[in-house]
Amino acid sequence: MSDAKTSSSPRQSFSRRLFLLLGSMDLAITLLLALAIASIIGTLLQQNQPYADYVIKFGPFWFDVFETAGLYDVYSALWFLVILTLLVISTSVCVVRNGPSMIKDMWNLRTHVREKSLRVMHHNDQWSVAGTSDATVTALESELTQEGFRVRQTVKEEGILLSAMRGGLNRLGYIFTHVAIIVICVGGLLDSNLRIKFAEWQGDLKVETRNLASSDVPQESRLPVGNQAFRGSVQIPEGRTANVVFLPLRDGYLVQELPFRLKVDDFRITHYATGQPKSFETDLVVYDDELPEPFETTISVNHPLIHKGHAIYQSSFADGGSRLKIAAWPLDENAGKAAVDFDVEVFESRQMSWGDQGLRLEVSSFRPFNINPDPTEEDPDNLRDFGPSIGFKLRTVTGEAREYVNYMAPVMREGRAFYLSGMRSSPAEEFGYLYIPMDRQGGLKAFSQFLQRLHDTTSVETVSKQMMQETLAQMSEATNPQLQASLQSTLTTLVTLYLQGGFTEVSNFIETTLPESQREKLGPAYLGMLREMLARLYFMDADQTKPVTEAELLFLQDAADAIGSLTRYGSPVYLALKDFEHVQASGLQIARAPGKLTVYVGCALLIVGVFILFYLPQRRFWALVKQNNGESEIILAGMSNRNPRDFDMLFDQVSDKLRRASGNSDSH
């Protein structure tokens, strides 16, 4: 199949030249490689991300350039479709040009060859045997037939010509593979979103970019039930129904209506013993007006439901608005005295008034368990369940938000139990953790009481007075009123400073207010006094006759550490998760692909074609038998359309067999 014909002479018409160009091998190879390179671009630049991410990544200028070039959705960009279309056209022209001669070639035994051309073939052989040419021809013909060749005799001037062929079907391989490419592309086109793009271009459709409830999406962004292809997704919380899916498109979406309604009864995840997920399953109820009654079914990954040409897949899951019971423990003196209970749902956002600032609570997630590496163990592979957690944000009036994650169950650390809460002020940061010690009753009461006592001015006053007196008594200065006042005020200031910023704040205070000469001596003394104050406040109304236990001292220390970091924690309350009702949402992907069958037929053709092309070579033999004064002279030639080296061997074998069949024993 040479391309010699493509070289266009000026006499050829323009359309003829175009036809030849389109069917040329050079164009075909260029297009194959162009398609490969275009595909590479699509994999290097992550496709179909939110546009805001691209702006951040490339800056406004390149963002615009790339958007114009369609690089955020390469595979449906116009230029990409043009390459594909050209490839289809080029292949079609190629098939149209070569197909007919290939089909002829499948049957044609080439009975018109001349002796001269036989003699110049790369594979040829020649021998003579005694006997008539008729007998020789019969012997050769039966031998060739036995070898699986189709044979025909023609009488020529020079003698009798046997034309034989095996593997004529090879040509079908070319037709199959190349027609398959066309069929697959056409099927793919039926399933592409070209129709949607066209409607959009005509102005009949508009991509919705706002975050709306599906029922509020205006008509111009909705696609009615029909037989077009689409592929979209929808999240349905347990117990709810949906009759639409969302089709993502560039920076927005369209709503596709479905000819049925789906209800999610239950979504389940099962786990292996190691904790990895084993299956994701959804119990669905399908309501279809055309059915006498709704039916129930269960889908899971790799086991979709096909209904009315729509395939419904399990593709993801999310929280479906779990109902949470929360206790807000005050951490700030203005946030009240006792824990306040309230109910909230995941994804709810609510204005709260804690302390002196109004804060917006945005509950973003709930997880029934958290299997994480255990930070207390050496081995990072040692996973442990940290129990349920909630994630939320607290947003101030000015819009800044801190993000929190609070664990429901206490975690153990050095043998003591703590309530754990992570905080970060931007998504780029790692979470920093607050460890609140759990009290003997298993709750937060002891911690909260201690914290409140530190905020209670009368208690602090009482304790500082008592300590001042004891200290001065030791120094026999008990009655110096000036010292009395200054020491007591120092003591209360220390507590206030500590509440403002923990031990760091106190150290800063010492650094900045004490003269350098006294710092060395007074610094440690101040910190010692503060510790003593905290301990006294903590044990203020404990039974003084009982000895203090190790556990209580540790609790005090842990509580003091926690309180010291509260300013950094930045929330006026600690939200303890008390109870929950887990509601999940099943993420379904729903697709309609009317071109699927076409594509599959194309794929089958392609596979069959490729194997025929490679492994069923076309082989031809010619034997010209000439009568030569009592002897028959045989001129044998052969050719194959591929694998010439394999054919070397076959030719030798066949020629040996034919020699023997014709009665010539000296083989190669």
Add this chain to the structure above:
Amino acid sequence: MTNYVTTMNKDSSPVAIQWTWWLLMTLAAGLLFSMYGSVLDGYEIGIVVFTAVSMALLGQNWPGFRIHIAAVTGLSLVAIKLYGVELAAADANFFLNYILASQSAIMWMSALFVMATLAYFIGLFSRSDFTMKVGSAMTWSAATMGMVGLMVRWRESYLISHDVGHIPVSNLYEVFILFAVITALLYLFYERRYRTRTLGGFVLLVISAAVAFQLWYTFGRNAAEIQPLVPALQSYWMKIHVPANFVGYGAFAMAAMIGTAYLLTAWARNAKPTGLMATVMPDLIVMEDLMYKSIALGFAFFTVATVLGALWAAEAWGGYWSWDPKETWALIVWLNYAAWLHMRMIKGWHGRPMAWWAVIGLFVTLFAFLGVNMFLGGLHSYGEL
């Protein structure tokens, strides 16, 4: 016609052996059905039949393959017997611990492949036929140990727990072994067919590289541990999609290594026609031929694998084609070799440019195989590093 190449070996085995082999494969499949028929679904029965027929066809005229299969079967059965129902038996039993437990077998495979590479090269440059024969024997042994490793690993996964059990083609560690074994078998097939061992070192070089990567991966990332299957991989499609892919990768890798040998030989014949390299290597035309055959074989299987992948995707992801990076790179690899084949068959290109192209093709293939998992992510999440 007395080319070097006419000595190609297409000997068929005696008819009695052929029949016995077919009978054995039929019996093996029958035995499997009688033991496990009740738990196999239609697809799995199809897969078993397909496997039996393929093995029968491969072994029909290939004595080495018959011995290989017999050895794999025998050793795997011994290992299974030694294991009993206790995974812990691996530590107590000498044979399991040092030879047959999957990780030990795989270590043997690794060592043998590296030794075989050396043997081939030493044999080549000392013109010692015997040493190269040792190389072949080692390659056969390595492929056998690798296959035994996979078989035993399969069993081990079921010993961990019934729901963890699965065919070992589900993560990078496992497919690397598959890659090494398949590439070796492909090479051994052509070694016999073309009656030349001179290319062994080159092809085994890419296998040794895979083995080195695999060792780093095993020890650096603790990758050898058997993990349960994530839901997306729980499908019979995996059993056919992955092996088909690896016949493709293996064949492309072999083509690239033959391309390398071609380029070196061509260079040596120009630069120093009487030198060692120029005289020990076979005809350039033979290498070119082999390169074409490898690429054609790879292309055919890669086509099948990609189509199977599309069928699987239609069932698992909701669409037969999603332009997922792995899918897209499979297409890129495929288009690249389609262009190569056209160049060679229709434009008649040959010689060095085609050899270079085959070598470059390996890098494209390598990116599709590893690079995508390392750099691009996507829905094919099984192979993260």
